[in-house]
Structures are given as structure tokens and as C-alpha cells.
Amino acid sequence: MDKNSLERTSIIDNGENGVVISNDINKNVVHKTNSLYWDTKGNDFLKAIVLPYYGPFISEEKCQLFGDVSGKKLLEIGCGNGQSLQYQGERKASELWAVDISERQIEKATQHLKSCGITAKLICSPMEKECGIRTDYFDYVYSIYAIGWTTDLEGTFQRISSYLKKDGLFIFSWSHPIHRCVASENDIFTIKKSYFDESWYPVAVDEGELLLADRKLSTYVNALAKAGFVIEQMIEQTDEEIMQSRADNSDMAKRAKMFPVTFVIKARKL
Incomplete structure (x- = not known):
């Protein structure tokens, strides 16, 4: 098998019976497909989750995972349109770097940060590669809803x-795997996938x-341990105050x- 291939079976999630499309997917195909989406259709989608929010109903202002970043050097993995970098710049980080797979998002982040008077070194590359x-x-190093790609x-x-x-410190958030397993219909939740x-x-x-x-x-936890991290905090509960303030139904x-x-994880390099 080619070194760029993922040794898994890919399933189309069509709401009925999954259809096997191959026994492996080339990593370059994943990069090309996802970067194309973020270069085109993904512009508005990527605005959905940026600091101070880690995801729906979880905020840095409440969790305080970063603490005082003034005078600190920060790297963002998957910077999107640059709004999370703006948040860190306004909190007086001394140096900002970021990597993103999408050329279009790097362009948008560059324009956005320039308009805010914030300097950052932005690199267009898959997060997996030396760049x-x-x-x-x-x-x-932090990542807001990007590390799972x-x-x-x-x-x-x-x-x-x-x-x-x-x-x-490494701080990242991503869609909880349980969330992706559950489908809803007529206010009834059912398990749709393993x-x-x-x-x-x-x-x-x-x-x-x-x-x-x-x-x-467990895949995230074990990979962190293998890379020499110790987990200091994990958050998966919903902030009730945020939900109530939005009257969101x-x-x-x-x-x-x-x-x-x-889920959000804060881990420290040993």
C-alpha cells in the first residue's frame, strides 16, 4: 500500500446502508477534497467557531484554559479566516504563527489581520507535513475545530x-465523537453509526x-500520550449559561x- 494511503475502509453515510467505496483513501485525495471545499464553499462555514468559543456552548472566557498569553508565542493549527488569531493578538501575544491547508483562507486571514493591525506569520500547508x-x-499551540481533519x-x-x-501547552477542540454517531428525527435521538x-x-x-x-x-488520548503530552484538563459539558443567554432551541x-x-483538551508537553 502507498505510504500516503489510509488503511481504513471508507463508507458513504447515505442515511441508509453505507456503501463501501474503497479499502483505502489516499491522503492527498483527502487534502485535495477538503482544501477545495475551504477554498470555495467553506468560507462562511469556517466563521462558525472561533475563539473565544471552542465550539457550540463552550467558551474560553468561562473555561480560562489559556490564562494570560501576553508576551507568549502562539501557533494556531487550522487558522481559517484569522479571527482566533485576532483574539490572541488583542490579548497581547508577542508572536503569532498559523498553518492552514487552504490558500483562500490564508488570504482571508492575511487581509483580516492586516485590517486589525495584527501581525502573524501564516503558512499554507497540511498540518501533517513539515513546513x-x-x-x-x-x-x-492551539486548534479550534480543525485538528480532526x-x-x-x-x-x-x-x-x-x-x-x-x-x-x-497544546489546547484543541473538535466535534465530540458521540455527536457524530447520533441522528435526530421528530425530537427523538437514535444511534446511526458505531x-x-x-x-x-x-x-x-x-x-x-x-x-x-x-x-x-481514546484515539486522541493515546496519541497525545505517545507524543509526550500529559492531559491537564478535558471539557465536554455544555455551558448552561451560554445556552440560556441565547434562548437557543x-x-x-x-x-x-x-x-x-x-470536546476540548488542554495538554502539557513533558
């Missing part, structure tokens, strides 16, 4: 560890398509009242 980011350099979780965590100074299935599959979003894999929480809010829709 000139300094090692043993950063106080924080990696085609090589262990390799990505190893790279992130190399970027961080000793005792540096929690243990980590296959890649296509997802139709806003007339475009993404390739996605749902990893178990959406499907996402109904889900969040019943089970986790987002």
Missing part, C-alpha cells in the same frame, strides 16, 4: 510536540463535499442538553 515551523519555540493524528501530535517548548468506526466518509455541506473521519476519544442546543457535542 518550516520553528521547533522548541512556542509557549502554546488531519489524516495522520499521531504524526500531527508528534509535530505539535516538536513545535512546543518544554512545559508548553462509535468505534473510524472510517473516512464523504459529507455533503452547503453544496460541497468534505471527507471526514470520526475518531474515538435549535437542533444543536437540543443535542447539547442530552450529550456532548464538543
Whole structure:
């Protein structure tokens, strides 16, 4: 098998019986498909989750995972349109770097940060690949709803560890795997797929398509341990105050009242 292939079976999630499309997916195909979406259809979609929010109904202002970042060097994995970098810049970070797979999002982030008077070094590259980011350099590496797109979780965590100074912090959020397993119809939740299935599959979003894999929480935890991290905190509960302040009765809010829709991990490099 080619070294760029993912050794999993890909299933189309068509709401009925999954259809096997191949026994492996080339990593380059995943990168090409997802970067095309973010270069085109994904512009508005990527505005949905940026700091101070880690995901639906979880905020940095309440959790305080970063603490004081003034004078610190920060690297963002998957910067999108740059709004999370703006948040960190306004909190007086001394140096901002970021990587994103989408050329269009790098362009948008560059324009946005320039309009805010914030300087950052932005690199267009898949997060899995060596791309000139300094090692043993950063106080924080963080990722807001982007880390799950990696085609090589262990390799990505190893790279992130190399970027961080000793005792540096890695903070990331992603869709909770339970959330992806549950379907809703007429306010009734049912299990639509196995929690243990980590296959890649296509997802139709806003007339475009993404390739996605749902990893178990244990997969993230074990990959962090293998990369030399110790977990200091994990958050998966919904902030009731945020939900109440928004008077939100959406499907996402109904889900969040019943089970986790987002998880956030804060880990320290040993």
C-alpha cells in the first residue's frame, strides 16, 4: 500500500446502508477534497467557531484554559479566516504563527489581520507535513475545530510536540465523537453509526463535499500520550449559561442538553 494511503475502509453515510467505496483513501485525495471545499464553499462555514468559543456552548472566557498569553508565542493549527488569531493578538501575544491547508483562507486571514493591525506569520500547508515551523519555540499551540481533519493524528501530535517548548501547552477542540454517531428525527435521538468506526466518509455541506473521519476519544488520548503530552484538563459539558443567554432551541442546543457535542483538551508537553 502507498505510504500516503489510509488503511481504513471508507463508507458513504447515505442515511441508509453505507456503501463501501474503497479499502483505502489516499491522503492527498483527502487534502485535495477538503482544501477545495475551504477554498470555495467553506468560507462562511469556517466563521462558525472561533475563539473565544471552542465550539457550540463552550467558551474560553468561562473555561480560562489559556490564562494570560501576553508576551507568549502562539501557533494556531487550522487558522481559517484569522479571527482566533485576532483574539490572541488583542490579548497581547508577542508572536503569532498559523498553518492552514487552504490558500483562500490564508488570504482571508492575511487581509483580516492586516485590517486589525495584527501581525502573524501564516503558512499554507497540511498540518501533517513539515513546513518550516520553528521547533522548541512556542509557549502554546492551539486548534479550534480543525485538528480532526488531519489524516495522520499521531504524526500531527508528534509535530505539535516538536513545535512546543518544554512545559508548553497544546489546547484543541473538535466535534465530540458521540455527536457524530447520533441522528435526530421528530425530537427523538437514535444511534446511526458505531462509535468505534473510524472510517473516512464523504459529507455533503452547503453544496460541497468534505471527507471526514470520526475518531474515538481514546484515539486522541493515546496519541497525545505517545507524543509526550500529559492531559491537564478535558471539557465536554455544555455551558448552561451560554445556552440560556441565547434562548437557543435549535437542533444543536437540543443535542447539547442530552450529550456532548464538543470536546476540548488542554495538554502539557513533558
